[in-house]
Amino acid sequence: MRPYFESFEIFSKDEIQEIENLCVSHVSQFFEYTTNKGNKDGNRICVPEQKPFLKYLNKFSFDCHAMFMHHKPNVQVIRHVDDPNKRNCVLITPLYNNSKISPCYFYENGHVETPATICHYEYGKSTLINTQQYHDLKNNENERYSFHVCFENNFNEVVEVL
């Protein structure tokens, strides 16, 4: 098993479209994420009221919650391990069909130059990523929106049941 990420087909095309419509209706609720150390890291997030998302969250046997993430064009997200914040691993589904979704780079530690692996996202698929491994991203010229299902359980536990 790869310790960094794994791709799955979880949501149908229609479900992804519904989630995209929900994202549009929440667009005014995004804000710059501030890390536990007080830094802005380039991620813009929206933690919506969960009720409209329960039908999607009910697909999973572990406790989880839904959020959206937005990256502005060309933004650089600095290399980090996520604050746990009940997101030890996250199932990421890219929104709005876009053949050029910027990848996420994973590193063995906080110091090496060369990524250990690169996570390429594909529209229509969902990727469970291990947020407790070092990762970063550099967005391209496109707005980048994604739907996140966040788990407190660790990556190895969740990847087993997807």
Ligand SMILES: [Fe+2]
């Ligand atoms: Fe992250």
